[in-house]
Amino acid sequence: MRDATADPAALSAALLDWYDRHARALPWRVGPAERKAGVRPDPYRVWLSEIMLQQTTVAAVTAYFHRFTRLWPSVDALAAAEDGAVMGEWAGLGYYARARNLLKCARVVTGEHGGVFPDDHAALLALPGIGPYTAATISAIAFDRPETVMDGNVERVVSRLYDIHTPLPAAKPELHALARALTPAQRPGDHAQAMMDLGATICTPRSPACGICPLRDPCAARAAGTAPLLPRKAEKKAKPVRQGSVYIARRADGALLLERRPDKGLLGGMLGWPGSDWGERVEEAPPVAAQWQVLPGEVRHTFTHFHLILQVRHAEVEAGSAPERGAFLGQDAFRPSDLPTVMRKAYDLWRSGAAHGPGRAD
């Protein structure tokens, strides 16, 4: 199915020419004009952005990237941060193991590499939270190494360029070999970013803009009319529905009962309301003795592999009450933005009900 006229050097040249004219301006990016003028990206910012961008859109990442770089302008500054502060700033971005590994990685770079990111693939791969994709991307973008970057964008672009119908993930080795042949010796960093920009703006998952694509002539899927159908993917399993409950206790002074979740597992390391496990139909004793009231309504939330329906309970507790789980956090120390989204939804449900007082209709 390969187009014999699709010379890799010509493809790469056409792609770089398009990138020079249409590169997205991104907060962590050194654009093609600056790069040609000799400007080099800050490896810390490249690394931070790549971790944030794992399975996450540019639109979602941008505000987080600005906050993180303002609070912690260097890897040394980040390494010195408190765990809770970093987890709180990451709240809402998801995949919280990334934040835990972000801190681990910063502390290794500071403690074992003198605060300087290593510039070789193997050393990068050995760092927490950096896998094959991120190691290759940091090498290419931060150090302009001729690494082959294989993310979801590149898989899509290459599968269409060569009209590959093998479903993912089985197609990965084949796609990687094809992508490697496209990687140029000159400007590999810009090439990697050009592939991603093409995938994000032209060669999109649905209704790709083939008419204005710089690779439309050599593209095999464009010729075959199969571009919108690629890449094919293995079927996914259905998500089961789980249920559970959380307890929001407020002390007279306004302090709220919260707990730090264990590092492993769902929402690991994040702040949350004490509650039951989540499963078929779980009931559990409250974290503190009180008159618990079931709030009207429910929280619905979807995780990677299940749907959750959450019942929210609330109680006003006495000043001296000793909780069996969690700890009371003072009004001034509690920021709703520190909560992962599902816990934030529970908080919002309680607050929206409290605003209307008891006896609310729904």
Place this chain on the structure above:
DNA sequence: GACCCGTGGTG
């Protein structure tokens, strides 16, 4: 390879 791990946008 299989499974676990979040979230918000989108059609």
Place this chain on the structure above:
DNA sequence: TCACCAAGGGT
């Protein structure tokens, strides 16, 4: 409303 999707990594 809902399934799909996004600059993946760890186990």
